[in-house]
Amino acid sequence: MSNLLLFQKYINFRRIIKxxxxxxxxxxxxxxxxxxxxxxxxxxxxxxxEELSYFPSGKFLKPIVIEYQSAVADIIYLRAIQYYAQHLxxxxxxxxxxxxxxxxxxxxxxxxxxxxFGSVILAWDARQIDEALKLLYLAIAxxxxxxxxxxxxxxxxxxxxxxxxxxxxxxxxxxxxxxxxTITGRWAAFAFAxxxxxxxxxxxxxxxxxxxxxxxxxxxxxxxxxxxGFPIQKLE
Amino acid sequence: xxxxxxxxxxxxxxIRDKIFIAIIIFSIIVMxxxxxxxxxTLGEEAKVIKDIGLNSITLFAVLIAILIGGRLVYKEIEKRxxxxxxxxxxxxxxxxxxxxxxxxxxxxxSILIMTGVFYxxxxxxxxxxxxxxxxxxxxxxxxxxxxxxxxxxxxxxxxPITSSVFTFALYFIGHLTRxxxxxxxxxxxxxxxIISDVLYYILPNLSNFNIKAHVVHNALLDYxxxxxxxxxxxxxxxxxLFVSCLIFNKKDF
Numbered sequence: 001m002s003n004l005l006l007f008q009k010y011i012n013f014r015r016i017i018k019x020x021x022x023x024x025x026x027x028x029x030x031x032x033x034x035x036x037x038x039x040x041x042x043x044x045x046x047x048x049x050e051e052l053s054y055f056p057s058g059k060f061l062k063p064i065v066i067e068y069q070s071a072v073a074d075i076i077y078l079r080a081i082q083y084y085a086q087h088l089x090x091x092x093x094x095x096x097x098x099x100x101x102x103x104x105x106x107x108x109x110x111x112x113x114x115x116x117f118g119s120v121i122l123a124w125d126a127r128q129i130d131e132a133l134k135l136l137y138l139a140i141a142x143x144x145x146x147x148x149x150x151x152x153x154x155x156x157x158x159x160x161x162x163x164x165x166x167x168x169x170x171x172x173x174x175x176x177x178x179x180x181x182t183i184t185g186r187w188a189a190f191a192f193a194x195x196x197x198x199x200x201x202x203x204x205x206x207x208x209x210x211x212x213x214x215x216x217x218x219x220x221x222x223x224x225x226x227x228x229g230f231p232i233q234k235l236e
Numbered sequence: 237x238x239x240x241x242x243x244x245x246x247x248x249x250x251i252r253d254k255i256f257i258a259i260i261i262f263s264i265i266v267m268x269x270x271x272x273x274x275x276x277t278l279g280e281e282a283k284v285i286k287d288i289g290l291n292s293i294t295l296f297a298v299l300i301a302i303l304i305g306g307r308l309v310y311k312e313i314e315k316r317x318x319x320x321x322x323x324x325x326x327x328x329x330x331x332x333x334x335x336x337x338x339x340x341x342x343x344x345x346s347i348l349i350m351t352g353v354f355y356x357x358x359x360x361x362x363x364x365x366x367x368x369x370x371x372x373x374x375x376x377x378x379x380x381x382x383x384x385x386x387x388x389x390x391x392x393x394x395x396p397i398t399s400s401v402f403t404f405a406l407y408f409i410g411h412l413t414r415x416x417x418x419x420x421x422x423x424x425x426x427x428x429x430i431i432s433d434v435l436y437y438i439l440p441n442l443s444n445f446n447i448k449a450h451v452v453h454n455a456l457l458d459y460x461x462x463x464x465x466x467x468x469x470x471x472x473x474x475x476x477l478f479v480s481c482l483i484f485n486k487k488d489f
Contacts, residue, residue, distance in 0.1 A: 067448070070448055070449045077277075078276055081276060113280040
């Protein structure tokens with residue numbers, strides 16, 4: 001009898017039963033969720049993507065998330081990457097991409113990295129060129145001094161829509177923005193020339209020739225001006 | 237002297253409070269968890285981690301202000317400790333002010349801890365941690381000054397749950413007041429215009445304090461506006477505390 005009491009003292013059966021109930025409960029929850037995932041026709045990741053379609057437009061989402069807009073924008077950006085990666089590896093259909101970036105634009109219009117990424121995948125992978133340009137125009141309106149966005153618009157115009165004059169204008173704007181690539185000015189001239197806007201191309205090359213101290217660049221400018229039929233003697 | 241005793245007592249009480257500690261630990265876990273997101277951000281890790289850090293600081297500090305602030309005065313009434321305090325040579329307004337600054341001290345300490353952890357995470361992840369980000373934290377602190385004053389105001393006449401709900405509702409509305417201004421501008425009905433305008437100026441305009449996106453994107457800050465926002469917080473909190481004191485003075489103990 002005393003042994004039993006001693007045993008009960010050290011091993012509290014009630015406590016063990018409570019612990020067992022907790023463990024069984026956790027296993028049951030785990031198992032049910034596991035079975036649910038198996039029985040569902042769509043995968044978890046796909047369902048997460050489906051959620052995006054139920055997201056209200058950015059205009060409605062913005063007041064709901066009050067001062068946490070930038071954090072919600074980050075979450076949506078991460079979802080956009082997941083969405084892109086998943087469809088890149090499967091059907092290559094990106095139905096909700098423009099909707100996702102529309103939400104992002106409303107929540108954080110200065111998230112340049114996201115629009116840079118968004119415009120590239122919309123234009124090159126989803127082949128939604130108009131949406132890509134629309135996204136870039138909006139992003140440029142909010143970030144007018146960011147050369148990358150203007151450069152992206154120029155690149156899409158040059159490579160995909162083959163609107164060389166428009167591309168030339170964008171490259172020229174990009175070349176004048178802070179921290180830009182030095183090559184963008186030359187690309188503007190090339191794009192104008194390719195689009196048949198010879199006068200504009202000459203104008204850009206002349207400005208490059210006059211503004212640069214780089215001897216090599218001056219030589220390139222002279223070579224291109226010659227090619228465009230500009231009388232070189234006028235330079236002296 | 238009397239006020240400082242109440243401030244210290246409120247501070248000690250809140251420190252012992254499990255909610256406060258739980259929220260602080262949880263915020264640190266969330267900020268630490270941001271590290272896991274790093275590989276998923278496609279080169280935007282600096283922006284995402286700064287966003288998560290600043291937003292976590294705000295969210296958890298607001299939770300502390302609402303949950304603890306909402307029951308600060310009521311708890312003393314319910315436990316009848318208020319009789320003990322007010323039986324001493326102490327004014328009722330001193331009690332309210334002491335409670336307010338006690339909680340503000342708690343919030344200051346928790347923001348300090350969370351900001352320290354946030355900067356530590358930025359350093360560990362080798363993300364440029366400039367002091368520019370601190371402006372967002374400073375304005376969050378002043379936003380909390382307003383939210384805490386509102387929480388204490390509700391706490392003087394309602395139960396902890398209702399005062400927390402009311403404070404949260406006002407916090408939410410406080411971020412949407414600019415829409416009232418827009419409504420007043422576009423409305424053609426005179427009463428709507430007047431009501432919207434009145435509400436716009438009476439309700440706390442908490443969106444003034446939100447510069448998180450600005451500092452994360454390194455956008456230029458208007459220091460004059462920041463200074464005026466701080467003045468706004470001080471005046472608004474003082475006004476709400478004054479009304480709270482008036483209500484508390486009328487209470488029968």
